[in-house]
Amino acid sequence: MPSLVHHPLDPSSRLVRLMCAEYGVPLDLEEIKPWLREPDFLEVNPAATLPILFTELEQPGVGVLSAVHMVEDLYTPEAVSGLVPPDAGARAEMWRLVEWIIVKLNDEVTRYLIDEKIAKRDQRGATPDPAVLRAAKSNLVEHMLYFNWLLATRAWLAGDTMTLADFALAAHLSSLDYMGDVDWSKAVETRDWYSRMKSRPAFRTLLNDRVVAMPPSPGYADLDF
Known part of the structure; x- marks a missing residue:
């Protein structure tokens, strides 16, 4: 069985988990906190980023792009089409938006909110910086x-x-929804689309995720939110 080194709120890890669930691939999950930069973790990935996917191959999928391609190469079901379109034009548009999300959205929004709200809890005396939170949330509005x-x-x-x-x-x-940072009242089209995504069986394990001492926002696990 493949195994995934992840953090429950790391979006790149969640992407790989969603892909595997969509393709019917069971995963063993090993939770870590990448910001602690533990030696065993850095030995596998000196960049200290998640996820890390271990399969029957000798080489693990280290980082989101490597892991995504590994899932697509190894586990796309033969009976259904995968998540990467066969048409070159459609594929180009898909990769444009994937890059927007895992690079631009992450660098302008997600990583700051996770750093401030989650990672700082492991730093003695550290508290979230209100200016950083305001900037990230303002950026999120533009993305939405x-x-x-x-x-x-x-x-x-x-x-x-x-x-x-x-x-x-x-x-x-x-x-972001787990942490309560999405204003769905101002994102009707995205909310309707996200409701469809949440209703997929692949989403069930994610909606059951919980972070110690940080319950999810109201409506996080609700399909009608």
Whole structure:
């Protein structure tokens, strides 16, 4: 059985978990806190980033792109299409949006909120910086406007079919929603799309995630929110 080194609120780890669940691949999960930079973890990934996917291959999938490609290469079911479109144009649009999410959205929003709200709890005397939280939430508003526009004109994020881009965005928004940072009242199109994503069986394990001493926001696990 493949195993995944992850943190419950790390969106890149959530993306890999969603992909495996969608493809019916069971995972053993090993939870760590990457910001603690433990030696065994750094030995496998000196960049101190998650996830790390171990499979039957000798080489693990280290980091989100490596792990995503490993899942797609090894576990795409033969009976159904995978999350990467066969058409080159559709594939290009999907990767454009995946990059937007795992790079731009993460660098401008998600990683700051996780650092301030989660990682700082392991730093003695550290408290969240209100200025950083305000900036991240302000950036999130701009991102949500863009996602709203996309989803008002398309059935799915990258076009007419569900792709890896939908799973990448759902992974990030699920982490942000857990922490209570998404104002769904100002994101109707994205909320409707996210409700469809949350209703997929692949989402069930994520909606059961809990972080010690930090319960999820109201409505986090509700399909009708």
